[in-house]
Amino acid sequence: MNAPTTATEIRLASRPHGFPTAENFEIVDTAIPSPGEGQLLVRNLVMSVDPAMRGRMRDVKSYAPPFVVGEAMTGGAVGEVVESTVEDFAPGDHVLHQYGWRTHAVVDAKHAVKVDASAAPLSTYLGVLGMPGLTAYAGLLESAEFRAGDTVFVSGAAGAVGSLVGQLAKLKGAKRVIGSAGSAEKVRYLVEELGFDAAFNYKDGPVVEQLRAAAPEGIDVYFDNVGGEHLEAAIDVINLHGRIAVCGMISQYNATEPAPAPRNLAQIIAKRFTMRGLLVLDHFGLRERFVAEVAPLVAAGEVRYSETFVDGIRNAPDAFLGLLSGANTGKMLVRIAD
Secondary structure (H helix, E strand, O other), X not given: OOOOOEEEEEXXXXXXXOOOOHHHEEEEEEEOOOOOOOEEEEEEEXXXXXXXXXXXXXXXXXXXXXXXXXXXXXXOEEEEEEEEOOOOXXXXXEEEEOEOOEOEEEEEHHHOEEOOOOXXXXXXXXXXXXXXXXXXXXXXXXXOOOOXXXXXXXXXXXXXXXXXXXXXXXXXXXXXXXXXXXOHHHHXXXXXXXXXXXXXXXXXXXXXXXXXXHOOOOEEEEEEXXXXXXXXXXXXXXXXXXXXXXXXXXXXXXXXXXXXXXXXXXXXXXXXOEEEEOOHHHHHHHHHHHHHHHHHHHHOOOOOOOEEEEEOXXXXXXXXXXXXXXXXXXXXXXXXXX
């Protein structure tokens, strides 16, 4: 059988105004690239779509450069080395890199990380053992300064980050862990499968009322993936000297006008709570400790995870749009090849 000569990539066709649509993406077939000195040609097997990619579709200065209109998008992917020009990598090796959104990628060897398919499914290196997992671990332990006995509230708790935050908090001695999600099925998943003490569907009524009912003694830690109404509710319910780690604000990512600050932010004075932004880029020094601690828990079934797969590179835009509308439980991934 002849090797394929054509690759497929997803390019940013235009910058969205409000919620992205399929028209903001362009699917292009192109020749498979060749690696140069110090590079690898990787056939991608699975790629990640992440909420932060929505911010990179805007032409604004941020912690990561914006996607370029007319060029292929980027993001986490795991693939198989097809060609290598360096001694440390051989055809057949599996690597993690940042050139998703395409079937084939040329990657500088210094930016590729070998992963072991025999130790864990390749997809986990994009989820529970990858960037989302490290975000949860560092965010809970360092940004939120979690302490045993804390009551913890996690918004977007059925997602890749939130689901691990809640489980780690329970394993490390939280008094009570509460999660919010967007469906009755996700609420059931949090309580019955992941061991949250309580969970609620934020669509069922005011978040602050549901949170007060779930946390009658208040909360000590809020891990924020949603922002907006959730953040206001957490500020209302947080205890003296509580801690808020702001990981994401997905409720505002598609807003066309700037959102007002939490209307009750003045409570920070009386309650003396701490609110800290969280970027995983600041915590890569924890990666070895994180993997050493969490990988055995995953292997033993003490930490559970869920993955939602969309098949085919041409369906990657649909996977991303689904992520923004809450179609996933756990990590949203695109299966590109077997």
